[in-house]
Amino acid sequence: MGVAYSIEEVDHLYTKDNNIRHRKNPSYLVVENDKLAVIDKLFHDPAAPAAKNWEIITVKDSVKRRRSVCSSVESNRSEDEEPEDFLPVLRNHSQLLNDHHIESLANHMPARTQGYPWNLVYSTAIHGTSLKTLYRQMAQIDSPVLLVIKDMEKKVFGAFSSHPFRVSDCCYGTGETFVYSFDPEFKAYRWSGENSYFIRGHMDSLQIGGGGGRFGLWLDADLYHGASYACHTFNNQPLSTQQDFRVQDLEVWTVQ
Template identity: 50%
Template sequence: MKGLRWRYSRLPCQVEGDLSGEEGEDKEEAEEKVATPTSVTAPAPEDPTETQLSEASQVLGASEIRQLSLHLPPRVTGNSWRLAFCTARDGFSLQRLYRQMEGHSGPVLLVLRDQDGQMFGAFSSSAIRLSKRFYGTGETFLFSFSPQLKVFKWTGNNSFFVKGNLDSLMIGSGSGQFGLWMDGDLYHGGSHPCATFDNEVLARQEQFCIKELEAWVLN
């Protein structure tokens, strides 16, 4: 492939109330849930076409990109990755992340490195946006390199995929816990086991500080 360059790029306590309200989500959003529930995965299928990235990543190397590519939905396999947001260039701001997502409707891969050097993140079947309710489909998953890649896919237990407000971004939930969340400054975050993905804690500890974050649009 000529010219190929690898580029890798307290929650508020009222959250419990937000979750209870999500149980009665709109029928339109309910129709988004279209994927077969799958438990934790790690083995990967055969290597697909190598992925092309728009620019260099400060988080993932070629090996990590290759491994993640094996677990992406077939509809995005082989798609190029475009870096829509990164803290190194755009700063630590969730609102800025939302602005950078405007105009994009395709899936997004969020990749993080925390202050301990741990790499983890999430694949969202839809662009990251402000929302009153959880949105997304069962294609959404969490992952962590600890140091081997672990992928946590939808269990089918609930449909709390992604929810974004001005103060936080949440991915996966259940019983008031979030599989992955980040605050409005994109600096503090947390990870807990949750019913949506039956995931392990993605970082080395439940609370972490973000060193770098990148959002790649896959289209």
Template identity: 55%
Template sequence: IHYVTGMKMQYLNRKEKKIMKTSKKDVNSTNGQPVDADLETDMSRPSLSEPSNLLLPEQIEILAKHLPPRTVGYLWTLTFSASKHGMSIKTLYRAMADQNSPVLMVIKNSNGEIFGAVASEPFKVQTSYYGTGETFLFTFSPEFKVFKWTKDNMFFIKGDTDSLGFGGGEGVFGLWVDGDLYHGRSHMCKTFGNQSLSKEEDFIIQDIEIWTFQ
């Protein structure tokens, strides 16, 4: 009898431990603590309207962590691509006409370097600077760096009919592209306290992607 009772107690103990382990797993899931690392990665990776030709999946995940909070949960929509829509800033501005979300601009230059800007609002032609402190610059070359607003000035975005620039101070832009979307330039600027986003301050553009969030 004692032997049977002992076996029954061992069975109950094992069953109790199993129930406790399962309950802990359920609680962790309820509290938003992922049980599976791969599942966590999938949940943190944003959804894109189509694959990016410029950004790797891991680069997308890194950028997503720095985007304005109001973009979280929205589809990344490829609104303009120089390889698809042509190398024209006028076409770029037309693509922005009906947008009302922040904008991610990714540039690949002729040296294969990837960098760009996140703008607080769609690009447009305006006589003065526009935008807010959500705007920032970034580069993946040679490693990822992000340059947020220093609060030194408010020269966020400048859209002309023949160019588009980000940041300013002392007559230079943190990032600038010409009307043909062919030549670009990146200098240190006070708005973002950035270094040159590319190895060479003057560069040739190979492709541009612009993503909106909707």
């Protein structure tokens, strides 16, 4: 798809004072790709009045132009001004997540979670090590949750779940669910489409991802022993340092 803007509006398209999206009568036209050739020919005709007042740019071009303008605005920021903070607000202190973790995870979470604060629902440091307690803490929650684990090798990994963890007779969840690890760079493994074994909760274990007789992430009733294997749901690599691991700390955050 292409977008045609008047020349005087192009360079100010994404600045705060001249954001075209907030104009009552924006001077732009959105057209489909198959119409661009005709319009482009018209605008490149020197005799056409429109050629003097309009410019055709693609969506990709507009993004590049936006980044250029934003970089210029950023460079003109006074030294006393603080840069905007785009990190989610954590209403509780995390013993596992730093800014790098938070930014990486937030950028991969669904759009419906953006802009909402993160609330700590469960922490082994606060609530002890019990899967039963974890389920109880989530009994009244109806929103996505983020599971964060640090193993005894100090590696951080976990899963984003489209639904809170609960005891279930069968698998539940949606394709928004994914597993991830920091190794130390962030790696996210999204739904492969091969099966829908997203989440299944038992009183004695929590399972995330499956297929081929192995789980993407598995935790025992004491939230102390776990396992992570390659599975069909996410086509992931093992998330932990060792496929069978021991949990040092575990947190669950809800986004609402």
